[in-house]
Structure formats: C-alpha cells, structure tokens
Amino acid sequence: MNPGMLTYPEIGGQADALAAAWEQLKRQKEWVSRYIGNPSFDEVVFIGSGSSYYQALVMASTFRLWLGRSASAHPSSEIFLFRDQAVAKGRNILLVGVSRSGESTEVLLALDSVKELANWTACGITCYDDSGLARRAECLVSPLGKEKSTVMTKSFSSMTYMMQAAIAMAAGSRYIGEMEAVLSLDRTVVERADAFAEQIAAHNEFHKTVYLGMGAYFGLAQEVCLKLKEMAYVWTESYGTLEFRHGPKSIVEPGTLVCLLVSENARAYELKVAEEMKAYGAFVLLVTAQKGEDTAFADAVFEVGGETLSDEARAVLYLPVLQYLGFRFALRKGVDPDHPRNLTQVVKI
Structure with a gap:
C-alpha cells in the first residue's frame, strides 16, 4: 500500500x-x-x-x-x-x-x-x-x-x-447565510491548500512547530497541532496567541515554525505577536481570511477568503491547508500517515 x-x-x-x-x-x-x-x-x-x-x-x-x-x-x-x-x-x-x-x-x-x-x-x-x-x-x-x-x-x-x-x-438568517457562503468557498480552498502545503514541506525543515489561535481558533490550533504529531511524529505545541508571549515564546529560535490562525476580531493584536516571533528568527506562516500590507512580513500566507464572514463561520476553512501540511511533512519523513504508531481509530478503555 x-x-x-x-x-x-x-x-x-x-x-x-x-x-x-x-x-x-x-x-x-x-x-x-x-x-x-x-x-x-x-x-x-x-x-x-x-x-x-x-x-x-x-x-x-x-x-x-x-x-x-x-x-x-x-x-x-x-x-x-x-x-x-x-x-x-x-x-x-x-x-x-x-x-x-x-x-x-x-x-x-x-x-x-x-x-x-x-x-x-x-x-x-x-x-x-x-x-x-x-x-x-x-x-x-x-x-x-x-x-x-x-x-x-x-x-x-x-x-x-x-x-x-x-x-x-x-x-437566524444571518448565520445561515454565512454557513451557505462557507460551502461555496470550501472546495476552492481545499484545491489550493495541497500545493501550498507541499511547497512549505518541500523547501523547509523545522525542529520546532507552534500553532497559535484565539477564540474559536484556539480549538483549531490544538487540532492542527495534533494532526502534525499524529501523522509525522513531530513534537509541536499550541497556545492562545497572546498567551504565547507569557513565557513559552522563549523556545522560539531559527528553525521554529510559528503558524498563526489569524482572526479578524483580534487581527491587529495577533499580527503583532507574529511579527515578534519573526524577529526572534521563526518562520511565520499565517492562515487568514485575506492578505494585506499588515501580513507582508510573514514568510508564507494562505488566504481562505470570506473576510466578511464571522470568524466562527470561517473556522473549517482554516483546516485543509494545515491538515495537508501534517500529511506532507509525514511523507517527507518517510512516515505513513494512514497508520500512526500507537494509535487506533477508536479509543476504548
């Protein structure tokens, strides 16, 4: 296989x-x-x-x-x-x-x-x-x-x-409309995500990886952190974006990937954190609704669109590129992401 x-x-x-x-x-x-x-x-x-x-x-x-x-x-x-x-x-x-x-x-x-x-x-x-x-x-x-x-x-x-x-x-109707809009965006996001992730994995090697997110994206940051661990056996961590500055940022150095799931609600604050990590030598990857002058400092930016939608509605659009990233790093390491060691599909006690 x-x-x-x-x-x-x-x-x-x-x-x-x-x-x-x-x-x-x-x-x-x-x-x-x-x-x-x-x-x-x-x-x-x-x-x-x-x-x-x-x-x-x-x-x-x-x-x-x-x-x-x-x-x-x-x-x-x-x-x-x-x-x-x-x-x-x-x-x-x-x-x-x-x-x-x-x-x-x-x-x-x-x-x-x-x-x-x-x-x-x-x-x-x-x-x-x-x-x-x-x-x-x-x-x-x-x-x-x-x-x-x-x-x-x-x-x-x-x-x-x-x-x-x-x-x-x-x-009510406002949020129903937002969920319908997500459906119209998702297929294109998935199609673009694979090639983007493949390029990141093919041209970079990281010895530390950190995922950051706030609000609804905090749970997503934890999930994509787990994906990289499960598929590629890479030790990685996830934090609330601003919380990362309170001690954990001491681990950042060249060879560190810092991936930020950017919200629109806290965009300015979150990008300040990302810029700080860039100054410490990190490779900064932003997943965001839209690029702008404020994201130009980053090493890589993946746009999902839907900038007029709420952060919560856009949540699932952030997943494909980071799922593919775990997958691509696994293949690069020669690890089969289908069968992670020590894991089963259903965990029973």
Whole structure:
C-alpha cells in the first residue's frame, strides 16, 4: 500500500462531506429545535475526546456568541469522573456528545453517567447512525464524515461545520447565510491548500512547530497541532496567541515554525505577536481570511477568503491547508500517515 493512500483523499473529500452534512441537517431540523435551539437548558455542555474535544471547544465558542447562551466544552472523562467540578449542580443541562465513531468509551461512559439524572438531557453528533452514541442519544449524523484512516480530517471538518450550521439555524438568517457562503468557498480552498502545503514541506525543515489561535481558533490550533504529531511524529505545541508571549515564546529560535490562525476580531493584536516571533528568527506562516500590507512580513500566507464572514463561520476553512501540511511533512519523513504508531481509530478503555 502507498503511504497516505487513505488519508489523502479524505482530506481532499471534505468539501463533499460539508455539503452532505448541510443537506442532512435540513432533514434533521427537529433535532435543532429539540436540543440546540431549545432555550429551556441553562447550559449546553459539549464533550469529546482528543480531536472531538477540540471540536467541542469550537462548537461551544460558536454557541455562546451566536445564541448568547451559556455553553462549555470538556473532555468526556471530566463528566463521568469529575462532573460536579466541571458543571455546577442544580442546573438544567444539555449534554452533547461528540464522537466520529460514536464508540469512544469515554463519551459513552459520560452519557451513561448522567442518564438517571433528572436535570440532564443527552444528544450527540457522529458519523455513524448505528453507533453506541446514536443508540444512547438522538444524534446529528455527518453522512460523508466516515473515514478509513486513523487520523480525523474530513470527519472533523464536517462534524464541526454541521454543528455550527445547527447553531446557525437556531440563531437566524444571518448565520445561515454565512454557513451557505462557507460551502461555496470550501472546495476552492481545499484545491489550493495541497500545493501550498507541499511547497512549505518541500523547501523547509523545522525542529520546532507552534500553532497559535484565539477564540474559536484556539480549538483549531490544538487540532492542527495534533494532526502534525499524529501523522509525522513531530513534537509541536499550541497556545492562545497572546498567551504565547507569557513565557513559552522563549523556545522560539531559527528553525521554529510559528503558524498563526489569524482572526479578524483580534487581527491587529495577533499580527503583532507574529511579527515578534519573526524577529526572534521563526518562520511565520499565517492562515487568514485575506492578505494585506499588515501580513507582508510573514514568510508564507494562505488566504481562505470570506473576510466578511464571522470568524466562527470561517473556522473549517482554516483546516485543509494545515491538515495537508501534517500529511506532507509525514511523507517527507518517510512516515505513513494512514497508520500512526500507537494509535487506533477508536479509543476504548
């Protein structure tokens, strides 16, 4: 088998996966009104493990902003082992399990741990309608999110997009329009991303890599950091953009890749951080809605478009180029990204 023969088409297939998720969501509008759009819940708690937890962070951030209601994100294990520390007692809680396979032990244990509690209601999102998660709770299902490779790529993008679209349906027409705009942009972004990432990987060698992001992009920064670790066995870290200046920046030197997921909300502040890292000798890669005079200092800039959209709506557009970057670095090292060592597609306890 050729290295990457599973992962490569899955990264490339995410535009179709997003479109399928959008059409499926239209058939599950009652799910939206019953759960995400239901104002009777005091708090919505998104949970997942690994990449699914990073999705949960993006989902919770989007929910809080677009609906103006309380939401949080936790690793699944926090709910079944430290529930009272994670979520205040006595509130009416909606628990949203996030799992590609729907079989992650920690997610299932978390749902089982609250099923007898009167003030907890459970639902979920997955790629498999016959999974343990789907049998325990009513789920949104991303029909083309299923993957053969171990590493999450199009499943992450499609599930994140699908939940954001559900939040948009609950929030109103403005955000529905933004999610439709993302669909129109995604295919071109995916097509351009591969060649861009290939050039970065072919002409550069880094011994340290750091991903930075804020707001909804903090969860994305953690996710793409994980992608590079999983696929290429590269030690990398992720931080909140401005937090990186408070100590961690001491690791920056020539040979360091600093990749910043630029928001429009905090663009000026974030680019100041990137310029500082450039001065310390880092290779600076910016993923942004649009280039400008303020990005001219960077070593590489990838534009996703959609500059008039909210940062949250644009989130999934930032993923393809950084998924491809992990993939290309893996191939350069002679590592097969389809079969990362020590990993399985479903983590069970």
